[in-house]
Amino acid sequence: MFLRQLTYLIALDRFRHFSRAAESCGVSQPALSAGIRQLETELGITIIQRNRRFYGLTAEGERVLSWARQTVAALDGLRQEAAFAQDVAGGSIAIGVMPPAILVIPTLLESFRAAVPALHVEVKVYSSNEIVQLLREHTLQLGLMYLDQVPADGPFEKHALYAEEHVLVAAKSMSLPAGRVFNWKDIENVPLCLLSRNMRSRQLVDDGFRQAGVLPNILLETDTLELLHAEILKGQIASILPVAALPERTGRESLQTRRMAGFVSPDVGVVRLSQPNSTALLERLWGVTQSLELADIYGAATAS
Secondary structure: HHHHHHHHHHHHHHOOOOOHHHHHHHOOOOHHHHHHHHHHHOOOOEEEOOOOEEEEEEEHHHHHHHHHHHHHHHHHHHHHHHHHHHHHOEEEEEEOOHHHHHHHHHHHHHHHHHHHOOOEEEEEEEEEEHHHHHHOOOOOOEEEEEEHHHOOOOOEEEEEEEEEEEEEEOOOOOOOOOOOOOOOOHHOOOOOEEOOOOOHHHHHHHHHHHHHOOOEEEEEOOOHHHHHHHHHOOOEEEEEHHHHOOOOOOOOHEEEEEEEEEOOOEEEEEEEEEEOOOOOHHHHHHHHOOOOOOOOHHOOOOOO
């Protein structure tokens, strides 16, 4: 059994297409197919459902895929460990971040690069549930997410960075009800643009309206913060967002915010897979996260 056969299998599961998987591995399609068949022969099982096309993995194939991911991740960690031992200034890490926390990433990376100057980082946006799954699969090394979404019985370590606070936010040109703190009834008729319903942050907002017996006036739903920010700044629509998801501070001069009374939000923090053979790079970065406390930056907002 060769390592390249395992990488073929991982690529095939990712692309669900023989030609694209082969291209990603830098080999011909016949070579990839032959490698998969050889792996099936060596293991004595059928791994993929095939005719002329890829139809998915068999139940046995799913188990082999899980093992293959762990094996490849372990080897990548070994290579990185060796490189890190030679040059502690560099290394590579993949981070998954939920959309409401994307603006926290520059602060996190600044601290990481202070410890590892030549650090290479890949950052992608996922839901909290996707981050948990990708950590399990060793696709990500760190996640930035709501900590109440981390399975209590799962193999994970977590560290809280800040207790999130949601606020009503609107352009200063928009007329809002009087008061520095609002309850749900106060904003029943305020036109709103909100994050998409599949996002945990939006679900918390929906829970607030539901418990108050209020039907909100929602005009726009999106999973893109940039669009949501642009609509707010036009001055005709407001939103309820985590403080960490507000526009960059240069754009906040044009905004007014109001606290939402009784809004309970979960902690936001970093998560990693708990494993005995963690790399020196990940250990160093995890140590950096333990010294971070971002409550003063992202955990509260002054109503204005």
